[in-house]
Amino acid sequence: MDTPQIMKPEPHVRSDGQRKEHSMFVHGAILEGVVIRKLERHEDARGSFMEVFRRSWGTGIDPEQFSVVHSYPETLRGMHIHRRHDEYISVLSGSAYVGLRDIRPKSSTEGKSMLIHLHSKAPTVLVFPTGIVHGWLFEEETIHLQGVSEDYGSYGGDDNRGCHWSDPELDLPWPFKPKMIADRAANFGPLQDLVDWMRQP
Numbered sequence: 001m002d003t004p005q006i007m008k009p010e011p012h013v014r015s016d017g018q019r020k021e022h023s024m025f026v027h028g029a030i031l032e033g034v035v036i037r038k039l040e041r042h043e044d045a046r047g048s049f050m051e052v053f054r055r056s057w058g059t060g061i062d063p064e065q066f067s068v069v070h071s072y073p074e075t076l077r078g079m080h081i082h083r084r085h086d087e088y089i090s091v092l093s094g095s096a097y098v099g100l101r102d103i104r105p106k107s108s109t110e111g112k113s114m115l116i117h118l119h120s121k122a123p124t125v126l127v128f129p130t131g132i133v134h135g136w137l138f139e140e141e142t143i144h145l146q147g148v149s150e151d152y153g154s155y156g157g158d159d160n161r162g163c164h165w166s167d168p169e170l171d172l173p174w175p176f177k178p179k180m181i182a183d184r185a186a187n188f189g190p191l192q193d194l195v196d197w198m199r200q201p
Helices: 191-196
Strands: 025-028 033-040 041-044 047-050 066-073 074-080 085-092 097-103 114-121 122-130 134-139 142-148
Touching: 025 041, 066 074, 074 097, 085 097, 097 142, 114 122
Parallel strands: none
Antiparallel strands: 025 114, 033 122, 041 047, 066 142, 074 134, 085 122, 085 142, 097 114, 097 134
């Protein structure tokens, strides 16, 4: 089995205060169970080829479905949480800030957050398990690949919950305020409601 290429955090801002182009980590550190793997794009005169998933990579997810998601600039999707399925994301064009908050009661990183910047110019896969609050903020028109270990036809209200993206308890320093967000997400409650839900049997 190939060993996943785990990327270590690096400063998102240079010592002179300027943002580093396509650097990944904005805030926090890797949460327990999260996998980040660089992808390799092969280019020639015809164009390019890039693998986006291979089971032998051992990323910890058994995908049931892949979808292609198109988002407009300054759109936020989230914050969501699921108990039943893991997720797999890779930006194919454009860029996205991905915010994660670990609220799993027995996790070694419970109560920790991470915010990373994924860009198509530095192709990368991000995988995270159940029990992690997650959302994406798009600074430009973006297309991303999203894999889940449970197909969308099996989704239910009992496992598709969320909290408001701006809750300070998330500890996610989003770089800008979104202009587009779903009505349902705009009316999500506080993070604490999800924490209490995760502690229920």
